[in-house]
Amino acid sequence: MKILVPVKRVIDYNVKVRVKTDETGVDLANVKMSMNPFCEIAVEEAVRLKEKGIATEVVAVSIGVTPAQETLRTALAMGADRAILLTTDVDPEPLAVAKLLKAVFEEEKPDAVIMGKQAIDGDNNATGQMLAALLDLPQATFASEVVVEGGKAKVTREVDGGLQTLEVALPAIITVDLRLNEPRFASLPNIMKAKKKPIDIKEASAYGVDLAPHLKVTKVTEPPKRSAGIKVESVGELVAKLKDAGVI
Amino acid sequence: MTVLVYAETDGVHVKDSTNKAVTAALAISSDVHVLTTADAEGAAKITGVTKVLSASSEALSKDIAEAIEATILPLADAYEAIIFIAGAAGKNAAPRLAAKLDCAFISDVIAVNAPNAFTRPIYAGNALESVETSDAKKIITVRTTSFAAAENGGSAAVETITPAAPAHSATFVSEEMVKSDRPELQGAKRVVSGGRALGSEEEFNKVIVPLADKLGAAVGASRAAVDAGYAPNDYQVGQTGKVVAPELYVAVGISGAIQHLAGMKDSKTIVAINKDPDAPIFAVADFGLVADYKDAVPELMGAL
Numbered sequence: 001m002k003i004l005v006p007v008k009r010v011i012d013y014n015v016k017v018r019v020k021t022d023e024t025g026v027d028l029a030n031v032k033m034s035m036n037p038f039c040e041i042a043v044e045e046a047v048r049l050k051e052k053g054i055a056t057e058v059v060a061v062s063i064g065v066t067p068a069q070e071t072l073r074t075a076l077a078m079g080a081d082r083a084i085l086l087t088t089d090v091d092p093e094p095l096a097v098a099k100l101l102k103a104v105f106e107e108e109k110p111d112a113v114i115m116g117k118q119a120i121d122g123d124n125n126a127t128g129q130m131l132a133a134l135l136d137l138p139q140a141t142f143a144s145e146v147v148v149e150g151g152k153a154k155v156t157r158e159v160d161g162g163l164q165t166l167e168v169a170l171p172a173i174i175t176v177d178l179r180l181n182e183p184r185f186a187s188l189p190n191i192m193k194a195k196k197k198p199i200d201i202k203e204a205s206a207y208g209v210d211l212a213p214h215l216k217v218t219k220v221t222e223p224p225k226r227s228a229g230i231k232v233e234s235v236g237e238l239v240a241k242l243k244d245a246g247v248i
Numbered sequence: 249m250t251v252l253v254y255a256e257t258d259g260v261h262v263k264d265s266t267n268k269a270v271t272a273a274l275a276i277s278s279d280v281h282v283l284t285t286a287d288a289e290g291a292a293k294i295t296g297v298t299k300v301l302s303a304s305s306e307a308l309s310k311d312i313a314e315a316i317e318a319t320i321l322p323l324a325d326a327y328e329a330i331i332f333i334a335g336a337a338g339k340n341a342a343p344r345l346a347a348k349l350d351c352a353f354i355s356d357v358i359a360v361n362a363p364n365a366f367t368r369p370i371y372a373g374n375a376l377e378s379v380e381t382s383d384a385k386k387i388i389t390v391r392t393t394s395f396a397a398a399e400n401g402g403s404a405a406v407e408t409i410t411p412a413a414p415a416h417s418a419t420f421v422s423e424e425m426v427k428s429d430r431p432e433l434q435g436a437k438r439v440v441s442g443g444r445a446l447g448s449e450e451e452f453n454k455v456i457v458p459l460a461d462k463l464g465a466a467v468g469a470s471r472a473a474v475d476a477g478y479a480p481n482d483y484q485v486g487q488t489g490k491v492v493a494p495e496l497y498v499a500v501g502i503s504g505a506i507q508h509l510a511g512m513k514d515s516k517t518i519v520a521i522n523k524d525p526d527a528p529i530f531a532v533a534d535f536g537l538v539a540d541y542k543d544a545v546p547e548l549m550g551a552l
Contacts, residue, residue: 127343136416160336166421215379219378222376226513226534238548240533247438
């Protein structure tokens with residue numbers, strides 16, 4: 001089977017973001033960018049399915065600015081076979097991304113899409129579900145275990161209160177959670193090999209999808225700062241302070 | 249026009265989070281309907297609700313997104329906004345519905361600024377984004393820790409509807425729920441969380457759980473503690489786990505990574521117990537105690 005893995009280039013998760021003083025957004029100039037951590041988990045899962053002989057081809061796809069090629073190279077170094085980049089200078093909303101991914105899905109006809117549950121920049125947690133809706137396919141979100149067998153996937157999901165297992169007929173859209181796996185580091189030989197793997201670069205605009213945003217960002221601000229706390233010297237003092245504050 | 253709230257239930261009762269979502273809905277319109285899969289009477293009591301739609305099916309009781317979509321889509325014309333709670337069920341279903349209706353999805357709303365304008369956190373809560381939508385219909389999830397609960401005192405009419413069966417749907421196989429007598433993490437007034445420093449599941453259960461019980465608190469954990477198997481996944485507080493805002497949050501042996509702070513920094517009072525005086529958690533703690541939890545927690549238990 002063929003697996004499509006959408007990946008996103010985002011600000012590195014260790015970077016403390018700064019809001020621009022004019023409140024128009026977050027300052028991304030000269031900030032370290034990486035593959036979204038959930039996308040790494042998705043790539044890892046697809047590659048593991050290939051290593052088990054279940055998947056035959058893993059295709060990584062990204063939508064965004066030209067440097068997103070680096071993100072795709074990372075996916076290729078982890079074991080994806082080839083990659084597709086749809087270039088656009090606008091930062092598309094999840095709905096537009098889902099529409100573009102639908103077009104890619106229809107070209108590639110994969111048996112499954114495995115992708116991250118959310119990107120750590122927009123924190124939307126929407127694109128996978130939207131793609132499933134547009135394609136009218138079943139979805140299994142927040143996966144912590146995926147078992148593919150006989151044209152179906154049994155997916156254990158992280159839900160409030162515990163775990164839930166669903167079965168989806170393939171093709172289906174699966175979004176992955178943190179606990180699914182531990183993504184591998186790309187080895188140097190694999191990074192070198194990845195340079196020879198193909199990346200098909202196309203203009204997103206060629207797909208005829210309306211990328212115009214539905215949402216207008218009116219301002220981006222810093223969250224309210226907490227007033228500085230104090231360090232107490234002893235448990236006794238801590239308990240006294242908590243009693244004074246009326247919380248215990 | 250009217251706003252529809254998709255209720256969150258525990259299968260028997262409508263949860264308090266539904267009351268909070270109704271508060272958000274009332275900020276959009278004074279005509280609020282609630283769609284619930286259980287406890288229609290409970291939903292009808294929420295003050296401000298004008299009508300309750302009661303739909304039940306096996307798939308809806310398991311929060312299957314395709315079933316929720318099939319139930320709401322035929323009703324959607326009548327509503328200007330459809331509100332879900334930003335829990336696992338709402339996050340699963342709401343974007344699916346939004347795509348079907350070709351409108352933007354606005355997640356984790358923390359403030360309703362106008363019927364078409366909302367504020368939401370981005371970048372793990374390190375920035376707040378205010379957005380205005382040009383869509384006629386608004387599909388949103390609300391972060392319930394940011395809204396006060398609407399009171400119970402109403403008596404809305406209940407209408408039973410028959411949900412349509414989805415065509416291409418995932419099917420439920422099984423579930424494994426964590427049983428707990430303690431308060432639920434997201435609604436709890438007090439939360440005691442443990443981190444990597446606990447070192448083992450036994451230690452977590454020996455230290456964090458009794459302290460939580462003594463305080464009548466829910467138990468939380470950092471990602472490190474969950475990944476190491478000290479606590480179930482469901483206990484994780486943070487950007488990708490649960491977001492809590494209790495009156496009192498006690499962090500024991502938690503360093504305070506950006507991703508963890510995203511889930512608890514709106515707590516009213518934060519207490520940190522950590523032996524590393526430079527741990528980032530102290531930057532958000534109202535009261536910090538630099539000490540080994542092994543000494544501090546038993547002493548704290550004794551003093552409570």
